[in-house]
Amino acid sequence: MADGAAGEAADLGASEPPAAVADASGQPTEPVVVLIGPPGAGKTKVGKRVARALGTSFTDTDRVVVAEHGTIADIWASKGELHFRELEREAVRIALAGAGVVALGGGAVLDPRTQADLSGKRVALIMVDADAVADRIEGDKRPLLTGGGVAAWSALVDQRMPLYTALASRTFDTSRRKMDAVAEEVTAWLTDGDAETGSSKAPAESAPAEVEENEAEDD
Ligand SMILES: Nc1ncnc2c1ncn2[C@@H]1O[C@H](COP(=O)(O)OP(=O)(O)OP(=O)(O)O)[C@@H](O)[C@H]1O
Ligand SMILES: O=C(O)C1=C[C@@H](O)[C@@H](O)[C@H](O)C1
Ligand SMILES: [Mg+2]
Structure with missing residues (x-):
């Protein structure tokens, strides 16, 4: 569970993914990883790639x-945020009772039932900073961001960050x-528990944000 200090390299280095849970025949009985953020x-985008690499399913609760x-x-x-949150919670409940790689909608972790369901699972916080997200959310259709741009995104992240980090095993x-x-x-x-990889620290030679021109919307 939480190290409470995602973003600190020392703490991240100490974090090992919790052991996968499987039944007697070796079939997974919980997601291999849950992505929040x-x-x-x-x-x-990351979840799809991880699922592909592991040869497992990918479930995105927004989708x-x-x-x-x-x-x-x-x-x-038409029905408001609360209604969306209930529909989302049902999708999350089912996804977290399944297997494979699961990506949650950005606000799904606000639900205490989801917080409880995440306990003991491998949870990866996928993060981005405000500078880098600006281009990604331009003209965004997400209701919480419409018209608000990076300022709205930052306010939302400031509010949620303690929760995200508390739930995550690693960032x-x-x-x-x-x-x-x-x-x-x-x-x-996930496969090696490699402490040197998966650091939230960008490497010194980190490339500028990737431009994915020919990638399918879904990919
Ligand atoms: N590493 C990256 N470099 C550049 N662009 C990226 C990167 N990761 C994601 N993006 C872009 O940011 C946008 C959002 O990515 P994605 O839909 O995977 O985010 P998300 O975390 O699933 O968001 P949401 O919570 O709204 O579902 C996409 O247009 C994607 O191409
Ligand atoms: O951060 C949020 O609250 C949201 C994020 C998206 O993934 C969607 O689930 C929806 O737009 C709400
Ligand atoms: Mg998404």
Whole structure:
């Protein structure tokens, strides 16, 4: 569970992923990792890559809600945030009772039931800083950010950061790293428990934020 100090290299170095839980036949009975973090951090993009690398399934709770109920913006506009949160909670409950890689919507961790469900699981906080997120959220349709831009994003992150760090086993920063590299680090952490990879510290030679021109929306 939490080291409470995600972002501090020393503490991150000490964190090992909790052991995977499997049944008698070796089948996983919980997600291999759960990705949490603010909008635009890269949970969906990184999660897909980690699942691909591990040869397992990928579940994104935002996408589950959208597939079952329509766009988040529409749900939010027609029935309000509380209704969206209940739909989200149901998607999260089912995803966390399953296997594979699971990415949660940015605000899913606000629900105390989800906080309880995350206890003892491998939780990776996917983070980004305000400078790097600006381009990613430009013209964003996420209801909480519409019109508010980076200021709204920063206010939301300031408010949630204690919760994110308390729930996370480890933090991975996507601000100035290629997503493939971040995904490799998450995968290495899960498979090797490698303390030197998965650090939230960007390496000295870190590349500028990746521009993914030819990537499919979904990828
Ligand atoms: N390392 C990165 N470098 C550059 N752009 C990135 C990086 N990670 C994500 N992005 C871009 O940021 C946007 C948001 O990424 P993604 O949808 O994976 O975030 P998310 O954490 O799942 O957000 P949400 O909580 O809203 O679902 C995408 O347009 C993606 O291409
Ligand atoms: O941070 C949030 O509260 C949200 C993040 C997105 O992933 C969506 O779940 C929705 O836009 C709400
Ligand atoms: Mg996402």
